[in-house]
Amino acid sequence: MSNKFEMNDFADSGLWLIGLAIDVRSRAYCSYSGFAVGAALLASDGEAFVGCNVENASFGLTICAERNAATSAVAAGKTEWLELALALSGGGAPCGACLQFLAEFAPRLPVIIVDVDDDNAVQFTSVDSLLPGRFTLP
Numbered sequence: 001m002s003n004k005f006e007m008n009d010f011a012d013s014g015l016w017l018i019g020l021a022i023d024v025r026s027r028a029y030c031s032y033s034g035f036a037v038g039a040a041l042l043a044s045d046g047e048a049f050v051g052c053n054v055e056n057a058s059f060g061l062t063i064c065a066e067r068n069a070a071t072s073a074v075a076a077g078k079t080e081w082l083e084l085a086l087a088l089s090g091g092g093a094p095c096g097a098c099l100q101f102l103a104e105f106a107p108r109l110p111v112i113i114v115d116v117d118d119d120n121a122v123q124f125t126s127v128d129s130l131l132p133g134r135f136t137l138p
């Protein structure tokens, strides 16, 4: 699933991305944890890719919203990213696996995290702030 944003209105992209993240969060498959997450990833050409968490009875197979969005972008040939928006309840941050996954393509990716239960709880951070010591091959 993708959406296209007009880059001449880039100042509003964060708000637009947040809306996409909140929307896709409603489609999370999280019957085990009850913890729904939505992610929207903005590619450099203005196209956005969304993802929600998808859990499985075999818990280790669960995929996070962030990696779901990232793999959709890569599958579309979009590996240059400008921004990631996350929507979840209670705030938080991407897990370490997702940060490492995102850092592969965009180590300094800005991340907006929205607490869907609190309109005032918006966190502006980045992949490198959350994962300063990412793994790289020597």
Ligand SMILES: [Zn+2]
Pocket (backbone or CB within 6 Å): 064, 065, 066, 067, 094, 095, 096, 097, 098, 099
């Ligand atoms: Zn994750």
